[in-house]
Amino acid sequence: MGLSQIVAWTTTATLVLAATACSASAAVTRQVGLQLPITRGTTPVAPTSTTASTTATTILASTTPTTAPVPIVRTAGWSVPLATLPPGGGFTSVSCISDTFCIATAGGADQGGATGTVGAGETQSWDGEAWSNPSFYFPAPSPGANRQPIMPTITCIGGPFCVIADGSGFVANGDGTNWNAPVPLNPAPALATNPTNPGSGHPGADEAAVSCATRKFCAIVDNSGNAYTWKDGSWLAPQAFGSGTGPSAVALYASGRVGVSCPATSACTAVIGTAILDWNGSTWSEESLPWTPTLADPSHRASAVSGNPTAISCATSTLCAIVNGSGASYRNGAPTWSPTRTIDPSGMLDSISCPRVSFCMAADTDGFIVTWDGATWARPIKVIPVATVHTGIGTSVSCSSANFCMVMNGDGDYATFSGPTDG
Secondary structure, eight states, rough: OOOTTTOOOOOOOOOSSHHHHHHHHOOOOOBBOOOOOOEOOOOOOOOOOOTTSBSOOOOOSSSSSSSSSSOOOOBBBBBBEEEHHHHSSOOEEEEEEEETTEEEEEEOTTTTSOOOOOOOOOEEEOOSOOBOOOOEEOOOOOSSSOOOOSSSEEEEEEETTEEEEEETSSEEESSSSSBBBOOOOOOOOOOOOTTTOOTTTTTTTEEEEEEETTTTTTEEETTTSSSEEEEEEOOOOOEEESSOGGGGGGGOOOOOOOOEEEEEEEEHHHHEEEEEEEEOSSSHHHHHHHHSGGGGGSSSSSSSSOOOOEEEEEETTTTTEEEETEEEEESSSSOOOOOEEEETTTTTTTEEEEEEEEEEEEEEEEEEEEEEEESOOOOOEEOOOOOOSSSSOOEEEEEETTTTTEOTTTTTTEEEEOOOOOO
C-alpha cells in the first residue's frame, strides 16, 4: 500500500519549516538565572516585549523544590516553561504551521533509558491555548511483536497536512487529529549491517527524518542510510547508501538524530552521520561532510556521538544550514559547505528551524536556544529545563514564522516564543 492510498486531500501547499544559511559569529555567553516553575495544564504567559535578545526585569522564583534548580530566565518574547501531560512515551518531535497549530508526536515508554521499551504512537495538537487529548496513529505493540513505533518524527504543511515517519519503517499521515493507518515503507536495497549499529530496540538504533515540500512530495531518511521518496502519489524505489562496493558494502549508520529538508520537489538535502545526501528531482546522491567528527566536543555528552550532524534546514534549493554539536555550517549557492562555526559553546544542538532568510532558531539538549537575525547569532538563552524522565531524546524546535516558535523536550516541557510581526 502506498501513501497515495491514504491521502485524502488535494490542495498543494508550501513547506513552512524552511531554513537559512547561518554564518559565523556568536557570543559565547550562556544566559542563566533563577528557576521558573513548570506549570502543568495552563496556557502560555503573554510576552512582555517583542525584543528577543533583551532580558525582562521580572524573574519568577521557583515554587517547586528541587535538588538542582534549573536556571531559566524569563526572557522577553518567551512564555514561562509549561508542560503537557506526557503520553505513554517521550515527545520526539514537534511541528508548527502557525501560532495556533502545532503537533507534537511521541512513541515509546522509555526511549531514552536502558531498556528502550516502546509504547503506542501518539500525537497531541495545540490550538494556541491548550493541548488536545492524545490522538493515536499507532497502537502499542503486543508482547513479542515488532517494537513499534520508534522515535517518530513529524512534519506539517498548510491544509493542514502532516506526515509521521517512524524509525521502525512505517509512515502515516493525517490532519493533526485524525490519522490514517500507518503503512510500511518498501524495503531498501540490502547492505551489510554497520557493525556500530546496536540493533532494533536499543537507544539510538532507529531514527528517521521526514520533510514534505508539497502534499504530493515527501522524503524520508533513516539512520541506516536509506532514502525514500514519495512523488506524485507513489513511492519511488528506495535508495541505500553505505561505504564500500559490491558484497563488501556496509550500510551507513548514525547514532542519534538525522535530518532532511525539502524546499522544493526537485531539491532535498539530508544528513546522516558523516554523510550528506542530495535529491535532484530524480535521484539521491552522496557527498562528504566538510568537517571531521573531532570538531565537536566529545566530553560534553557521554551518550552523544561526537560530530554527528543532528538537524538540517534548507530555505531554498541552494541555501541550507546544518547544526552539528555546538556549531553550524551552511551552503549558500556554492557547492561546498562553510567551516563549522561555534554558536552554542557548551551545548549539543538537536534541532534547527528557519522560516525565512533573516531568522533561525536552534535548540540544544539542555533547553537552550540560539537565534539568528540574518547577520549574527545571539548568545544562548535557556527557555526549558532538561528532560528528567524521557532522557536521551533531545529537544525539538519548530518556527512557523519569525513571530512564533515552540521548543519542547522529551518530557513534554515546552515554551513558546512570540517575536516581532513578520513584515
